[in-house]
Amino acid sequence: xxxxxxxxxxxxxxxxxxxxxxxxxxxxxxxxxxxxxxxxxxxxxxxxxxxxxxxxxxxxxxxxxxxxxxxxxxxxxxxxxxxxxxxxxxxxxxxxxxxxxxxxxxxxxxxxxxxxxxxxxxxxxxxxxxxxxxxxxxxxxxxxxxxxxxxxxxxxxxxxxxxxxxxxxxxxxxxxxxxxxxxxxxxxxxxxxxxxxxxxxxxxxxxxxxxxxxxxxxxxxxxxxxxxxxxxxxxxxxxxxxxxxxxxxxxxxxxxxxxxxxxxxxxxxxxxxxxxxxxxxxxxxxxxxxxxxxxxxxxxxxxxxxxxxxxxxxxxxxxxxxxxxxxxxxxxxxxxxxxxxxxxxxxx
Amino acid sequence: xxxxxxxxxxxxxxxxxxxxxxxxxxxxxxxxxxxxxxxxxxxxxxxxxxxxxxxxxxxxxxxxxxxxxxxxxxxxxxxxxxxxxxxxxxxxxxxxxxxxxxxxxxxxxxxxxxxxxxxxxxxxxxxxxxxxxxxxxxxxxxxxxxxxxxxxxxxxxxxxxxxxxxxxxxxxxxxxxxxxxxxxxxxxxxxxxxxxxxxxxxxxxxxxxxxxxxxxxxxxxxxxxxxxxxxxxxxxxxxxxxxxxxxxxxxxxxxxxxxxxxxxxxxxxxxxxxxxxxxxxxxxxxxxxxxxxxxxxxxxxxxxxxxxxxxxxxxxxxxxxxxxxxxxxxxxxxxxxxxxxxxxxxxxxxxxxxxxxxxxxxxxxxxxxxxxxxxxxxxxxxxxxxxxxxxxxxxxxxxxxxxxxxxxxxxxxxxxxxxxxxxx
Numbered sequence: 001x002x003x004x005x006x007x008x009x010x011x012x013x014x015x016x017x018x019x020x021x022x023x024x025x026x027x028x029x030x031x032x033x034x035x036x037x038x039x040x041x042x043x044x045x046x047x048x049x050x051x052x053x054x055x056x057x058x059x060x061x062x063x064x065x066x067x068x069x070x071x072x073x074x075x076x077x078x079x080x081x082x083x084x085x086x087x088x089x090x091x092x093x094x095x096x097x098x099x100x101x102x103x104x105x106x107x108x109x110x111x112x113x114x115x116x117x118x119x120x121x122x123x124x125x126x127x128x129x130x131x132x133x134x135x136x137x138x139x140x141x142x143x144x145x146x147x148x149x150x151x152x153x154x155x156x157x158x159x160x161x162x163x164x165x166x167x168x169x170x171x172x173x174x175x176x177x178x179x180x181x182x183x184x185x186x187x188x189x190x191x192x193x194x195x196x197x198x199x200x201x202x203x204x205x206x207x208x209x210x211x212x213x214x215x216x217x218x219x220x221x222x223x224x225x226x227x228x229x230x231x232x233x234x235x236x237x238x239x240x241x242x243x244x245x246x247x248x249x250x251x252x253x254x255x256x257x258x259x260x261x262x263x264x265x266x267x268x269x270x271x272x273x274x275x276x277x278x279x280x281x282x283x284x285x286x287x288x289x290x291x292x293x294x295x296x297x298x299x300x301x302x303x304x305x306x307x308x309x310x311x312x313x314x315x316x317x318x319x320x321x322x323x324x325x326x327x328x329x330x331x332x333x334x335x336x337x338x339x340x341x342x343x344x345x346x347x348x
Numbered sequence: 349x350x351x352x353x354x355x356x357x358x359x360x361x362x363x364x365x366x367x368x369x370x371x372x373x374x375x376x377x378x379x380x381x382x383x384x385x386x387x388x389x390x391x392x393x394x395x396x397x398x399x400x401x402x403x404x405x406x407x408x409x410x411x412x413x414x415x416x417x418x419x420x421x422x423x424x425x426x427x428x429x430x431x432x433x434x435x436x437x438x439x440x441x442x443x444x445x446x447x448x449x450x451x452x453x454x455x456x457x458x459x460x461x462x463x464x465x466x467x468x469x470x471x472x473x474x475x476x477x478x479x480x481x482x483x484x485x486x487x488x489x490x491x492x493x494x495x496x497x498x499x500x501x502x503x504x505x506x507x508x509x510x511x512x513x514x515x516x517x518x519x520x521x522x523x524x525x526x527x528x529x530x531x532x533x534x535x536x537x538x539x540x541x542x543x544x545x546x547x548x549x550x551x552x553x554x555x556x557x558x559x560x561x562x563x564x565x566x567x568x569x570x571x572x573x574x575x576x577x578x579x580x581x582x583x584x585x586x587x588x589x590x591x592x593x594x595x596x597x598x599x600x601x602x603x604x605x606x607x608x609x610x611x612x613x614x615x616x617x618x619x620x621x622x623x624x625x626x627x628x629x630x631x632x633x634x635x636x637x638x639x640x641x642x643x644x645x646x647x648x649x650x651x652x653x654x655x656x657x658x659x660x661x662x663x664x665x666x667x668x669x670x671x672x673x674x675x676x677x678x679x680x681x682x683x684x685x686x687x688x689x690x691x692x693x694x695x696x697x698x699x700x701x702x703x704x705x706x707x708x709x710x711x712x713x714x715x716x717x718x719x720x721x722x723x724x725x726x727x728x729x730x731x732x733x734x735x736x737x738x739x740x741x742x743x744x745x746x747x748x749x750x751x752x753x754x755x756x757x758x759x760x761x762x763x764x765x766x767x768x769x770x771x772x
Contacts, residue, residue: 116396124545129505134743138604169524234500
């Protein structure tokens with residue numbers, strides 16, 4: 001399965017090559033402090049600048065759409081910008097974790113604070129997980145298969161596996177896979193109470209996750225192009241954190257133990273050590289989450305794009321030696337899911 | 349593009365929990381008896397909503413007080429639904445080891461999310477179990493953990509078509525030769541937010557749910573879980589598994605008309621049904637029953653009715669015969685959203701296996717613009733080989749799953765033996 005094109009909307013920018021160069025240069029996305037009016041808690045976040053979606057066409061579907069739908073539209077349109085596609089033979093697969101939580105919180109808060117009779121019929125449809133995918137399908141004119149896959153930070157692996165199955169079954173000629181997430185204090189509070197967030201008074205610490213937002217998109221085909229996703233292992237579920245390293249190691253062995261480098265999902269939590277143990281000290285390991293934050297539903301797509309850029313440039317942030325291929329992408333979520341895939345580049 | 353192999357896909361086990369009952373046998377009895385499972389909502393306050401009823405699963409049966417570990421006691425009730433459905437499935441298919449679980453849901457453990465939100469207003473830390481057990485993938489992973497099944501969980505959230513999309517995608521994945529065994533289905537539990545959401549859209553009704561009726565006024569919500577054990581047909585037969593049916597066709601389409609309303613011309617559902625028939629390589633006249641999406645909203649039933657009559661013919665005598673028998677079993681058990689497609693696939697399977705047509709209750713008068721052969725109010729005995737199950741959802745997702753009755757040529761037959769009273 002080949003990668004025809006990629007795009008990302010990140011807190012560090014939206015141009016694929018320039019964001020990668022900034023990562024290679026050691027830049028990190030700015031950290032902001034978000035306050036929760038309800039709990040007075042503070043969270044460190046990395047946000048996508050408003051101009052990232054300012055250029056979107058004035059499509060009626062985007063009139064009321066929330067931030068997440070705008071990220072999805074921007075990433076999807078950018079991925080298809082220079083890649084001709086037939087919308088009737090293109091499938092859409094959308095990866096998501098928390099979904100349109102801004103509208104969800106607003107909708108439910110109206111119920112709690114003012115009663116059910118105050119609930120807005122305009123907000124409710126946008127709370128549904130597949131609303132962003134529906135908007136993108138409408139913008140692009142996709143009329144065939146569209147699947148929204150929900151899960152934790154590893155959901156992108158499962159979405160890419162679904163895309164691979166669609167292409168292998170000849171259900172579509174190409175498949176656009178998009179992952180996205182948006183920031184809201186409600187989600188941050190959940191992660192805070194789960195003891196997973198970085199201390200807001202210690203932004204430079206490496207412990208704890210910084211939540212971020214944005215989208216990533218890859219256009220996949222059965223053939224054509226230099227970059228390919230060679231193998232996907234949708235993994236399994238872990239039920240105790242102590243078993244994560246072992247299960248990740250099994251994925252590495254099943255995919256390709258001789259990879260040149262690994263793009264991991266380390267985010268300042270238990271995942272960091274587990275991935276290091278799984279990959280071993282001899283393979284260069286880099287997590288874009290260290291610079292971009294953890295965008296959960298979008299994160300695997302960002303990892304795939306980082307791996308593709310690593311193969312293209314033969315460079316990895318923090319590494320001085322030229323890279324060898326293939327690339328491994330490992331993904332471990334916070335709620336029991338993990339998986340991985342390998343990328344190859346025929347021009348490597 | 350090379351054509352992939354086209355394998356047959358057997359159903360070797362099924363499990364169901366819905367307002368119709370716990371398990372296949374109770375479900376079958378309720379369908380035969382045309383049981384109306386819609387009752388006043390008790391889970392949350394409905395004083396300020398227009399609709400005040402739903403089809404709910406009895407917690408006194410769902411949440412056993414004994415033999416639960418501390419971890420299991422913290423699980424969401426949707427997890428218990430999935431566990432119960434998987435338990436029943438595994439009792440029929442003990443040797444079934446899925447490579448992947450493909451399931452649909454719309455809101456997972458939403459009520460835990462609601463509790464979390466409400467707790468924030470009181471300033472304290474909430475129960476950690478609410479956060480950990482709320483996400484929509486958690487309920488299937490809980491069930492996989494319970495039965496020590498090592499398989500990834502691919503959770504499809506295509507709104508009300510989720511369950512059908514999960515079964516359909518699983519069908520295609522086995523059919524293409526890439527998988528041997530897949531656990532497929534769906535689940536959803538009723539929640540205040542979703543209930544109020546449909547109420548705010550005035551999609552739910554304060555009256556009885558009357559799909560395809562001239563006086564229909566909307567849907568009622570339901571809940572539940574259903575799972576199917578799908579396996580490559582040759583593999584199932586080689587290992588002597590009991591085959592209780594086949595999935596033979598699947599269609600998916602996206603209707604870009606509106607986020608919440610189908611195109612009135614019915615083109616989205618029509619494309620999904622035509623694709624399902626084409627996959628199965630059968631003609632419309634071979635289909636003996638359609639379990640309609642049939643939410644009883646004005647827009648859905650009109651668009652679906654139009655699509656069905658365009659493909660299968662009209663029920664008006666002299667135009668194209670009586671038309672294929674159609675019912676919406678949501679009239680009995682409500683609309684269980686992400687679970688609906690899976691629950692209705694099991695209902696359709698029961699209808700095939702036990703040669704009867706499930707009823708569309710609360711039906712008084714056909715909408716003159718919908719020329720369907722509605723199975724009004726009472727179940728009818730009728731044998732047929734193929735049946736279609738439709739599911740459509742917000743976002744314009746349309747899915748149609750085509751099932752085939754298990755026959756003697758399938759080898760070891762299941763189900764008929766297990767539920768013999770209905771066949772004798």
